[in-house]
Amino acid sequence: MTQIALWGSYHYGNFGDDLMAEIFASFLSSEGHDVTVISRNPRVVENASAKVVDKLENWSAPDEPLIVMGGGAMLSRDTVLEFLARPASRAVDSEFKELANFASRVNARVLPISIGGSGTPDGSGIFHNRRRFFRGDAAPEGTVRLKGDSTLMSRVFGKRYSYFPDVLFSTSAHLPQVPKPTSTARARVGVNVHEKRATSLVAALNNGPLSTQFQFVPVVTHSSAFTGHYEWGHSEADRVQYQSVSTFLRELASFDAIVSDKLHVGLVAATFDVPFFSFQPKAKTRALHEELGLAQAVTEEPDGVVAQLASLAAGSAPQTLRDRIKSEGLDQAADGHRQFLLTHA
The missing domain is CATH 3.40.50.2000 (Glycogen Phosphorylase B;)
Known part of the structure; x- marks a missing residue:
């Protein structure tokens, strides 16, 4: 059994990000891993086997920590004006700084899975702490969800990330089946x-x-x-x-x-x-x-x-x-x- 922290954009009550947390927590727990989701929302996942803590500093990290970056638009681009005008962009940048500092301090390995951007190999809009993180040594390998994102990781950050279609295409494989209801009149x-x-x-x-x-x-x-x-x-x-x-x-x-x-x-x-x-x-x-x-x-x-x-x-x-x-x-x-x-x- 491996103790794993699941890290992503799990603080904001967004369906797509929370669904990724649910899927990753589900299949990691089913394989016998001890999963802790990093989120300020204590009910971010319904999986009863997963624990939730509000920040990495409060995770009881093992001697050889593994942090799974569980999906999301981690390679998305902003213009300078967008970065300055959007509180969410600056918040994500700050979270990447915290991730990088924590990984460096405890010598953690970070494994990004099903991350992505716009599918183009241009990394010019990836600023500050996100850029420093992906240029660093904490996450040498991982997976992306668009073919162009694999090219971006190679050209901009010198890393070989594997491409597979978005992990959410496999939603039904990891979560209970959802019945298709009968049609209504309209x-x-x-x-x-x-x-x-x-x-x-x-x-x-x-x-x-x-x-x-x-x-x-x-x-x-x-x-x-x-x-x-x-x-x-x-x-x-x-x-x-x-x-x-x-x-x-x-x-x-x-x-x-x-x-x-x-x-x-x-x-x-x-x-x-x-x-x-x-x-x-x-x-x-x-x-x-x-x-x-x-x-x-x-x-x-x-x-x-x-x-x-x-x-x-x-x-x-x-x-x-x-x-x-x-x-x-x-x-x-x-x-x-x-x-x-x-x-x-």
């Missing part, structure tokens, strides 16, 4: 977008002919404990909001389609055979769709989303991520992260 579409992108999209959905065929439901991926809400519908009574991993997975599986500007809410829904239409996505989401030849599932305009849903209603929808999971075996390939971790733990 198809339900989950809409998860930033408020600044929502006005024209929501108007196009609710004021057109689709409103008689679909019910559009706000999906909020941050828990109510998160104070900086920015997603459309976070105050709506009929919203579906992340509170626990198991409950939110059941909600995602219940939809007939998902429209989102994020990656993980749509990706995870796709593992439950739900079509995912990507609207004005971030670079990492766009890169994933391009790698898989799914440009037709990405749109910049509200009318494009309307057309996609109209095609879905007519039974002629373009291929989406759920189709590639089946045809490319992404769920099985994503298990490479687990195999790599268990080999190197």
